[in-house]
Structures are given as C-alpha cells and as structure tokens.
Amino acid sequence: MSRSVQIAAAVTDKSLDLVLKVLPALIVIMAASWVCGRLALMVKQPRVLGEMVAGVLLGPTLFGLLWPEGQKFIFTPEVKPVLYVLSTIGLTLFMFLVGVGFDHSGSSNGKQEAKQAALLAVSGMVPSLLLGGAVGWLMYDRLSEPGVGSLEFVLFVGGALSITAFPMLARILYERDLQNTSLGRMTLLGASLDDVAAWCFLAVISAMHADAGGAKALGTIGLSLAFVALMLLVVRPLLKPLGDHVERTGKFGLDQMYPVLCVVIAAGYFTDYIGIYSVFGGFVAGLAMPKNHAFREAVLTRMMDVVSVLLLPIFFTFSGLNTRLDGLGGWAMVLPFLLILAAAFIGKYFGCGLALRGAGLPWRQSLAIGGLMNARGLMILIFINIGLAQGIIGQELFSMLVLVAVITTALAMPLYRWALPDHIEREILVQEGVIAEERTESPVAEHELAASAR
Known part of the structure; x- marks a missing residue:
C-alpha cells in the first residue's frame, strides 16, 4: 500500500470517528431543546x-454538574469546534431569514416607523x-480584574446591559405573527x-483594552x-432579476438557492472578519434580497424549519457549554447582583416605554415593546464571553450577567402579555391585515382596544 493511500485511509478513519462523536451530540441537543421548548410553551x-x-x-451548569463524565463523553473537545461552526452558520442563516421577511411595503407610515425605531434604539441603549x-x-474596586482600567470596565458593564437579544426577539415576533405589523417592524429595526x-x-472597548487605539x-x-x-x-439591484424570475415562473430551485446562500455566507464572513459578528451580515443580506412576495415565501418555506429546529439549538448549546453559574461568591455578591439587575431592567423597560409613549405611541404598545427589548438572551452571553476571554471581566461578574440574561429574558413575555393581552394583540393583527377579521361579541375587548389607542 502506497504512502498516499495510507494517509487517505487514516484521514477517512478520523473523519468517521468525528462523525460518530458529533451525531450523538446532535441527538442530545435536539431532544433537550424539544423537551425544554415544550415546557416553556406550557408556562406561557x-x-x-x-x-x-x-x-x-x-x-457545566447542570449536565456537567450531575454527570461530568457523560457530559465530557457527549461534548468532547473534538466536537466543540464542529458545534461552533454549525452554530455560527445557523445563527447567520436565521438572521438572514429575518431580513428576508422584514417587509415595510405594507406600511403606509414607513417614515414614522423609522423615526420611532431610531428613538427606540437610542432609548434602549442610552x-x-x-x-x-x-x-x-460603584463596583469597580470589588469586581474588576487586575490591569483593567476603570473606564473600560465601566463601559463594558454599560455596554453589556444595553444589548438586546435581537435573534430571540425576532423569534418571539415570528411565533406570534407580529413581524410585519407596525409594532413588529419598528421593534425589529x-x-x-x-x-x-x-x-x-x-469593538471600541476591545481596542482600548488591547491598546490598539481608536483608529481600529x-x-x-x-x-x-x-x-x-x-x-x-449594489447587491440588491443585482439580485432583482432573481426575484422577478421566481415571481414570474413560481419556481425556486437549486439554481436560485446557490447564489442566495453564497451571498449570505459571504456577508456573514465579512462582518465577522471586521469584528461585528456574522449575525448582522446575515440580516443585511436578507434586507438586500428581492422583496417579491413569491421569492420571500419560497425562501422562508424552504429554510425556516431546518434552521430553527436544527441549527439554532446548536447555537444555544454551544453558548451554554461556555457558561458557568458557579462563579458567585456568596452573600457578598448579592447587593452587586441586585444593582446590576435593577439597572438592566429599569434602563430597558422604562427607557423604551417612556420614550415611545412620549413619541405618541399608546401606553400598551409602548410597555409591550419595553418588555420585549428587555430580552437579552444569548446575545449578551456572546458579549460577555468575549469580555471574559479578553480578561476585561472575571468569573464573578460573568456569572452575575448570565443570571441577568436569564431573568430579564424570562420576564420579557409576561411583561408583553400583561401590556398586550391576546384579544388586544389579535385586534392589532386584524387591523393590519395579518389575519382575517373575526367579529367578537365581547364589549370588554372592544373597550380595552379603544383604551389602548389613547
């Protein structure tokens, strides 16, 4: 047997061995996501x-604590890089689909929505x-790491609390068919x-920490x-004939799928390369796609289920593998944690709610959006994992911010449903033509809808 044949055989054996390690991990991820997803639905x-x-x-939070050998057997060091690649592709593709479905054409008040979206962004961050x-x-002396300046520490904590879980917020809006309502479009933008x-x-904080200067x-x-x-x-006009072809023929096949996916992956690569994460490249690629109705429906129908059921849970799991909740150091950390949690909640909920109400939006919708913007999800986990890896924050603060992410995200839907009960939400969907009108015999619903417009 020649040397080249021996090398090829060895590579094949290693590849098969890696496949046999990755597939059980995927099965565990799918099963856990399905069970926990059903439990989440049961508790609204x-x-x-x-x-x-x-x-x-x-x-490490539960599986690694209760059965460390089993966790190491399922999520081996060889498996984690594969999960990272799949999770990055999955999140980029999902945000591409959000961009594809992001439609302002049905709005008669697009400029007003854009102004409100800009106000929402500022009030959600500042x-x-x-x-x-x-x-x-206040907590710099207690929680900072050696060698980290007070300015970059202060900016990092503020930046972490200012982030919103854009992918999670998009999933919530899609699950409730709100993505193409004025409320949904404004919130997504x-x-x-x-x-x-x-x-x-x-990127600014990382440059400061690395002494790279402001130029970077x-x-x-x-x-x-x-x-x-x-x-x-440039790209959007070039893709217009593709949308026209699908609209004219009603066919979206492999010849159309190849260029679409190439654009998405290239966009994700570029934004990841320049340091703002591939998720935004995917979203902008979606915005650049043709807005023909047939094209949008074909892309969403072909891709959404596979991305949501297979690839996104991999992203959640990969982030979870890097998350530890054992970094809290006893009662001495309770006050700092409560202060951070209060700052996170008040800044988003009341900042967004009061600003939108001041701009003329009804109270119910203003507070509903404030509740949704409070969801930080795993976007903050990505943010703080970068900070932990760069040594900007330590394990104690990291663990506090993880708990803040879980708590504020869990509060998002109760706050939203309190502000917009199902019957009022349904009336909004009917008014904007998302669902067919269905007459109600309940004077209470009509009264609450009228009150929400005031």
Whole structure:
C-alpha cells in the first residue's frame, strides 16, 4: 500500500470517528431543546426561551454538574469546534431569514416607523448604558480584574446591559405573527440598530483594552457602513432579476438557492472578519434580497424549519457549554447582583416605554415593546464571553450577567402579555391585515382596544 493511500485511509478513519462523536451530540441537543421548548410553551413562555435554557443546562451548569463524565463523553473537545461552526452558520442563516421577511411595503407610515425605531434604539441603549456604567463605577474596586482600567470596565458593564437579544426577539415576533405589523417592524429595526451599536461599542472597548487605539474601532465602524451601503445599493439591484424570475415562473430551485446562500455566507464572513459578528451580515443580506412576495415565501418555506429546529439549538448549546453559574461568591455578591439587575431592567423597560409613549405611541404598545427589548438572551452571553476571554471581566461578574440574561429574558413575555393581552394583540393583527377579521361579541375587548389607542 502506497504512502498516499495510507494517509487517505487514516484521514477517512478520523473523519468517521468525528462523525460518530458529533451525531450523538446532535441527538442530545435536539431532544433537550424539544423537551425544554415544550415546557416553556406550557408556562406561557416562547419556545425559544426553553431552547436557550436547554443550551445552558447541557453545559457545566447542570449536565456537567450531575454527570461530568457523560457530559465530557457527549461534548468532547473534538466536537466543540464542529458545534461552533454549525452554530455560527445557523445563527447567520436565521438572521438572514429575518431580513428576508422584514417587509415595510405594507406600511403606509414607513417614515414614522423609522423615526420611532431610531428613538427606540437610542432609548434602549442610552439609559441602560448610563445606569450600567454607574453600577460598574460603584463596583469597580470589588469586581474588576487586575490591569483593567476603570473606564473600560465601566463601559463594558454599560455596554453589556444595553444589548438586546435581537435573534430571540425576532423569534418571539415570528411565533406570534407580529413581524410585519407596525409594532413588529419598528421593534425589529430598533433592536437591530441597538445591537449594531453595541457591537461597535464592544469593538471600541476591545481596542482600548488591547491598546490598539481608536483608529481600529473607527475603521470597524467605517467598514460596517460601507458594507451596508454595498449590500443595499449594489447587491440588491443585482439580485432583482432573481426575484422577478421566481415571481414570474413560481419556481425556486437549486439554481436560485446557490447564489442566495453564497451571498449570505459571504456577508456573514465579512462582518465577522471586521469584528461585528456574522449575525448582522446575515440580516443585511436578507434586507438586500428581492422583496417579491413569491421569492420571500419560497425562501422562508424552504429554510425556516431546518434552521430553527436544527441549527439554532446548536447555537444555544454551544453558548451554554461556555457558561458557568458557579462563579458567585456568596452573600457578598448579592447587593452587586441586585444593582446590576435593577439597572438592566429599569434602563430597558422604562427607557423604551417612556420614550415611545412620549413619541405618541399608546401606553400598551409602548410597555409591550419595553418588555420585549428587555430580552437579552444569548446575545449578551456572546458579549460577555468575549469580555471574559479578553480578561476585561472575571468569573464573578460573568456569572452575575448570565443570571441577568436569564431573568430579564424570562420576564420579557409576561411583561408583553400583561401590556398586550391576546384579544388586544389579535385586534392589532386584524387591523393590519395579518389575519382575517373575526367579529367578537365581547364589549370588554372592544373597550380595552379603544383604551389602548389613547
């Protein structure tokens, strides 16, 4: 047997061995996500929260604590890089689908929605940034790491609390058919602006921590703006014939799928390369896609189920594998944790709610959006994992922020449902033509809908 044949055989054996390690991990992830997703639905929470909790529980928090040997056997060191690649692709594709389904054409008040979305982004970030920074300043001596300056520590805590779980918020809106209502469009756009700003903010902090100077951060922001302009002003017109073809023929086959996926993956690669995470590249690629109804429906029908059921749970699990909740150091950390939690909740909920009400939105919708913007999900986990890896924060603060992520995310749907009960939400969907009108005999529902408009 020649040397080349021996090498090929060895590579094949290693590949098969890796496959036999990855597949059991995928089975465990799917099973845990399904069970936790069903439990979340039973307690009136979105399925995506259950999937997020499943990912955390499969990590050191529960699985690794109760059965460390089993956890190491399922999630071996060889498996984790594969899960990372799949999770990155999954999240990028999901945000691409969000962008594809993001439709302003049905709105007769697009400029007003854009203004409200900008206000939402500012009110969702600035109060949390200021309150989080104030808490960071108070707790700097107690929680900071050696070699970390007070300014970068304060900015990091504020930035972490200012982030919104854009993918989770999108999942919630899609599960409730709200993505193409004025409320849904405004919330998605505001949250996306919020998170882009947060990632640019993280680039500035990372540059400060690495002594790279402000030029690197400014370069990242400049490249981000250039990328958005390229996608919307150049790539979008080039893709228009593709949408026209699907609209004319009613066919969306492999010849159409290849260029679509190439654009998405290239966009995700570029944004990841410049330091603002591939999720935003996927979202902008979705915005650049043709807006023909047949094209949008074909893409969403073909891809949404596989991405949501298979790839997103992998993302949640990979993040959970890097999450530890054993870093809290006893009662001495209770007060700092409560201060951080209060800053996180007040900054988002009241910041967004009061700002939108001041802009003329009804109280119910303003508070509902404030509740949704409080969901931080695993986006904050990504944010703080970067901070932990770079040595900006330590394990104690990291663990506190993980708990803040779980608690504020779990509060999002109860706050939303309190502000917009099902019958009022349904009336909004009917008014905007998302679902067919269904007459109600309940004068209470009509009275509450009229009150919500005041």
